[in-house]
Amino acid sequence: MVxxxxxxxxxxxxxxxxxxxxxLYIRDGEFVTLLGPSGCGKTTTLLMIAGIYKPTKGRIxxxxxxxxxxxxxxxxxxxxxxxxALYPHMTVYNNIAFPLKLKKLPKNEIDKKVREVAKLLKIxxxxxRKPSQLSGGQQQRVALARALVKExxxxxxxxxxxxxxxxxxxxxxxxxxxxxxTLGITAIYVTHDQIEALSMSDRIVVMNNGRIQQTGTPxxxxxxxxNTFVASFIGTPPMNLIPCRVIDGKTLECLGxxxxxxxxIAEKILNEHKEVYFGIRPEDIVITNKDNGDAEATILVVExxxxxxxxxxxxEEEHTIKILAPPSINLKPGDKIYLxxxxxxIHLFDxxxxxxxxxxxxxxxx
Amino acid sequence: MPSxxxxxxxxxxxxxxxxxxxxxxLFWLVPVGLTVFLSFTNVTYKNFVKFVHGVEGxxxxxxxxxxxxxxxxxxxxxxxxxxxxxxxSVLAINAFYSLILSISIxxxxxxxxxxxxxxxxxxLPRITPAVVYGFLWIWLxxxxxxxxxxxxxxxxxxxxxxxxxxxxxxxxxIVVNGYVGASFGMIxxxxxxKSIPEDLIRAAKVDGASDLQIIRSIILPxxxxxxxxxxxxxxxxxxASYEQILILWGxxxxxxxxxxxxxxxxxxxxxxEMGEYAYGATxxxxxxxxxxxxxxxxxxxxxxxxxxxxxxxxV
Numbered sequence: 001m002v003x004x005x006x007x008x009x010x011x012x013x014x015x016x017x018x019x020x021x022x023x024l025y026i027r028d029g030e031f032v033t034l035l036g037p038s039g040c041g042k043t044t045t046l047l048m049i050a051g052i053y054k055p056t057k058g059r060i061x062x063x064x065x066x067x068x069x070x071x072x073x074x075x076x077x078x079x080x081x082x083x084x085a086l087y088p089h090m091t092v093y094n095n096i097a098f099p100l101k102l103k104k105l106p107k108n109e110i111d112k113k114v115r116e117v118a119k120l121l122k123i124x125x126x127x128x129r130k131p132s133q134l135s136g137g138q139q140q141r142v143a144l145a146r147a148l149v150k151e152x153x154x155x156x157x158x159x160x161x162x163x164x165x166x167x168x169x170x171x172x173x174x175x176x177x178x179x180x181x182t183l184g185i186t187a188i189y190v191t192h193d194q195i196e197a198l199s200m201s202d203r204i205v206v207m208n209n210g211r212i213q214q215t216g217t218p219x220x221x222x223x224x225x226x227n228t229f230v231a232s233f234i235g236t237p238p239m240n241l242i243p244c245r246v247i248d249g250k251t252l253e254c255l256g257x258x259x260x261x262x263x264x265i266a267e268k269i270l271n272e273h274k275e276v277y278f279g280i281r282p283e284d285i286v287i288t289n290k291d292n293g294d295a296e297a298t299i300l301v302v303e304x305x306x307x308x309x310x311x312x313x314x315x316e317e318e319h320t321i322k323i324l325a326p327p328s329i330n331l332k333p334g335d336k337i338y339l340x341x342x343x344x345x346i347h348l349f350d351x352x353x354x355x356x357x358x359x360x361x362x363x364x365x366x
Numbered sequence: 367m368p369s370x371x372x373x374x375x376x377x378x379x380x381x382x383x384x385x386x387x388x389x390x391x392l393f394w395l396v397p398v399g400l401t402v403f404l405s406f407t408n409v410t411y412k413n414f415v416k417f418v419h420g421v422e423g424x425x426x427x428x429x430x431x432x433x434x435x436x437x438x439x440x441x442x443x444x445x446x447x448x449x450x451x452x453x454x455s456v457l458a459i460n461a462f463y464s465l466i467l468s469i470s471i472x473x474x475x476x477x478x479x480x481x482x483x484x485x486x487x488x489x490l491p492r493i494t495p496a497v498v499y500g501f502l503w504i505w506l507x508x509x510x511x512x513x514x515x516x517x518x519x520x521x522x523x524x525x526x527x528x529x530x531x532x533x534x535x536x537x538x539x540i541v542v543n544g545y546v547g548a549s550f551g552m553i554x555x556x557x558x559x560k561s562i563p564e565d566l567i568r569a570a571k572v573d574g575a576s577d578l579q580i581i582r583s584i585i586l587p588x589x590x591x592x593x594x595x596x597x598x599x600x601x602x603x604x605x606a607s608y609e610q611i612l613i614l615w616g617x618x619x620x621x622x623x624x625x626x627x628x629x630x631x632x633x634x635x636x637x638x639e640m641g642e643y644a645y646g647a648t649x650x651x652x653x654x655x656x657x658x659x660x661x662x663x664x665x666x667x668x669x670x671x672x673x674x675x676x677x678x679x680x681v
Contacts, residue, residue, distance in 0.1 A: 052568050073574040085569035089587040098583070099573040146573070156572075 001186050002062040002153040003028045004049060009058035010210075011044050018044040020210040022058070026188060026203075031180050033189045035197040036207035037233070042190045045207070046156050049188060051075050062153060073102070075154075078147030082159040084139045086131035092118075092142050093127040099150040117149045120179075137168045144176075148183070155180070155187045161196060173199055194234050198222065206230050224347075228354040231279050231347065237310060240285075240321035242278040243351060254278050256315030257295030259341075272350075273357060279347035282310070285323040286340045287331075293338025297321075299331055313337070398654070404647035405431055411641025431648035441627070449628045452539060453604045459544030460600045464488075464551030465593065469581055471552075472559040473567075485556065491546040500613030503542050504529075529614065535624035542610050547603075551596045558592040559585060598664040602657055606630050629653055 004026040011019040019041040026032045034042035047053045049060060051072035059068045067075055078099075086095050093114060100110040118124040121141045131139055140160060147155060160176075161169045177200045180187045191197055197204045198218040206213040206221060206229075214226040225231035231239040244254035252259045259278065290296075297313040300320060304310075308324045311331065315321060323339070331337070348357040407425045409417050416424035435442060467488065475481045491499050506514035507528035515528065525531040528538050562585065570580045608631035611621060618635040621627040627635075630653060637646025 047568070050568075050572050052571060072568075072571040073576060077572060079569065079572040081565045081569060083563065083565045085563065085565035087566065087570075087584060089590075098570075098575075102574040102579060146569075150574070 001028050001184060003030075004154060004186060004188065005061040006045070006049070007059045007061065009045070009048060009055045009060060011041075011048060011053055012056045017210050019048070019055075022207075022210075022212055024205060024212065024215065026186060029184045029186055031177065031187045031189065031200060031202045033191060033197040033201040033204045034207055035191060035194060035204050035233075036213075037192055040207040041210035042192075042207050043158055044210075046079075046158055046188060046190050049154065050077050050079050050156055076150070076152050077154045077156055078150060078152035079156040080140075080143045080147050080158065080160040082162055084131075084143040084163075086139055086142055086146075088131055090130075091127065092123065092129050092131070092134070095131065095142055096127075096145045096149050099146065103150065113149055114145075117145045120148075121145045136163055136165075137172070140164060140172070144179075148179075148185075153186065155185050157187065157189045159191055160189075162191070162193070169196075176200065194236070198234070206233065208233075224356070225279075226356050228277055228279075228349045231349065235281055237282050237322040237324075239279050239281050239347065240323075241349070242280075242315065242319070242321065244276050244278045246274055246276060252276065252278060254295075254315075255319045256297065259294060273348075275351035276357065277349040277351055277354075279349055280321075280341050280345060282322045282324045284342040284345035285321075286342070287323070287325060287329065287337050288340040290338050292340055294341050295339045297337055297339055299333050299335045299337060301333060302331055313339075401647045401651055401654070404644050405651045407644045409644045411643075414641070414643060431645050434645060435648055435652065441622075441632075444625075445627050445629055445632050448536070448625060449605070449630075451536065452543075452626075452628050453601065455540040456543045456547060456604055457597070457600055459540070460547040460551050460604075461593065461597045463544070464548040464596075465555055465589070467548065468552050468555035468559060469585060472556050473581065473585065474577065485552070488545075488552055489549045492549040496609050497613060499546065500542075500610055503538070503614060507538065530620070530624050532625045535626055538614070539611060539624075539626045542614065543604075543607065546610070547600065551600065554592050554596050555589065558589055562588055594664075594668045598661070598668070601660060601664075605653055605657055605660075608634055 004024075006022050006024040009019060009022045010017065022041075022045060024032075034045055036042050044053060048055050051067070051070060055068060059066055061067065062075070087098065090098065096114045096117060097110050100113060105113075114127070115124060118127060121144060123138060123141045123145060126134060126138060126142070131142065134142065140163070143160070157176075161172055164172060173196060189196075189200065198221075201218055203215060203217055204221045205215045208229050214221060214230045216224070216226075221230060222234055225234060225239065228241055232241060242254050242256075244252040244259070247253050247258075250260050252261075295315060297315050299311060300314050301312040302309055303312075304327060307327070309327055309329065309331075311323050311325055312320050313323060325331070349355060350357060406427050406429070407417075408428050408430060409425050413424050467484075471481050471484050475484065494502070503514075506512045509515050509519075509524075509527070515524075518524065523534075525534040528534045566584055566588075567580060570584050575583065608628065611626055611628065611631050612634065615621045615624055615626055618627070618632075618639050621631060621635075629649060633646045633649035633653065635646075636642045636649060
């Protein structure tokens with residue numbers, strides 16, 4: 001197993017900057033997810049680590065070895081593709097054995113390793129079949145077996161679960177994580193699915209437009225998004241971002257309500273920012289009575305999703321936000337409600353730069 | 367009485383097919399019927415006019431042509447040998463050399479412009495009219511000015527005439543037809559290679575394969591069906607092809623001297639140069655028979671039903 005370091009890595013396709021100045025350190029045995037929307041450069045980054053693409057700028061290291069100019073075959077990486085990329089003319093056995101045959105291992109050793117990994121992934125009864133005779137889930141396991149059989153230093157996974165049905169996906173998430181921890185292998189996982197990223201990763205790297213937006217643990221990414229992109233990309237429904245003007249050291253004038261802080265943080269906001277986004281997650285807003293309410297709103301839509309209700313509400317003309325409420329609550333469109341924002345869960349972002357404004361809530365301040 | 371509503375539905379496909387069916391009947395079925403008919407007669411230039419005008423007793427039905435073909439004609443053995451060399455060699459260029467070329471162009475040459483340029487170079491003879499292409503070769507091999515001649519002369523290969531001296535004339539016949547034919551295989555192969563999903567190649571690279579190993583273990587097995595198609599198609603076309611030989615050598619005497627008389631052109635010369643219509647028809651009938659036998663053989667070896675299945679190049 002190795003650590004992986006990307007040092008100011010960029011990849012340009014003509015004028016398009018697919019990956020732009022990415023610096024990243026992945027520890028030995030760590031499970032890191034590259035998360036972002038389509039076209040954000042996450043797969044390109046993975047293909048550069050695999051050696052399929054050569055970076056336009058920057059270097060890539062496995063431990064202390066510069067692998068930037070080393071072809072994929074000499075990097076000892078294993079990769080699972082979104083399409084699985086199983087060789088259609090080979091049986092499952094030969095698909096898994098292919099990397100070992102290329103290494104010119106003795107036949108009996110190949111046989112032993114193939115059967116071991118097949119057993120580990122519970123596909124030992126499928127070895128004689130062709131890929132076309134397998135279900136999606138089985139194909140995915142074969143692809144994983146082929147990546148693992150060569151005992152790679154780094155395991156690369158490019159959206160491996162996105163072609164599976166919802167139930168199997170939930171099952172395979174846990175299975176993959178268990179496998180990675182058991183084998184202690186360094187894993188780099190690419191996905192656009194935040195649930196996969198949050199549930200499986202040791203650390204998440206959020207990317208957009210070829211650049212890293214934030215690197216952190218799932219908890220850090222969720223509870224301390226470093227900018228408005230991360231805030232609005234993570235969470236279902238995502239964080240509400242309400243535009244506000246800074247009136248004085250204590251007061252924000254937001255769409256539909258005024259919000260008054262206690263004085264500790266006020267000066268910083270006043271001094272450095274004129275306009276901000278007031279960020280609050282749907283689950284951090286509670287419905288309350290008129291006296292305790294921070295803001296007044298009208299209900300537009302009520303969507304039951306099982307354990308919660310997702311309620312779309314209107315603060316002021318045209319500006320809507322979403323909140324989560326327990327299903328026991330009886331509300332219908334048109335109702336007027338009062339909202340209380342959980343003080344310690346409020347996020348502030350500069351409106352111009354989108355960057356997070358750090359501030360500390362003192363205890364007892366409410 | 368069929369309802370008016372249903373009638374057009376039944377007729378419609380036939381209306382669409384009619385022009386094609388008409389062409390097939392006129393230019394394929396009728397000539398084949400005539401060829402079969404003629405091969406069992408003694409029609410030559412001597413009784414041709416009477417035969418055309420339907421004069422009674424102008425010709426006889428006879429098996430003489432077949433006797434001649436199977437024993438009486440002293441040149442048949444040599445012609446069979448030349449045909450075998452011709453079909454075998456040109457097929458090697460068209461089916462196998464074009465495969466190497468396609469893999470080089472699509473897979474090994476990463477530069478898109480260079481790859482397109484190379485494809486166009488090999489397509490040139492295909493888009494050039496056959497007569498122009500033929501005369502181009504006559505110029506290329508002329509001892510005074512031809513660059514092809516000069517190039518080989520500089521290497522010490524300087525026959526008196528590429529056209530008439532064996533085996534140079536036969537090499538010329540193979541090269542001329544190989545160059546024009548390779549583009550067919552190339553079009554099939556390059557599109558087949560391009561249809562192999564990029565991920566398969568990437569997966570093989572990550573699995574540790576070199577370029578050669580990828581070609582051997584991934585690309586070639588996936589090209590099995592296109593290869594079988596090209597081999598079958600080219601064999602059948604080559605057996606019946608004679609245009610370039612006719613353009614370059616022009617007469618039976620010339621092809622005989624040059625050792626380039628293949629079956630197809632022998633049939634042509636017999637019928638249209640020497641006026642032995644019936645015998646020419648017999649030679650071409652034998653070619654049709656060989657063609658049909660080969661088609662059946664290919665279907666048997668390659669499994670026709672498998673060829674008809676959807677593409678195997680899928681993930």
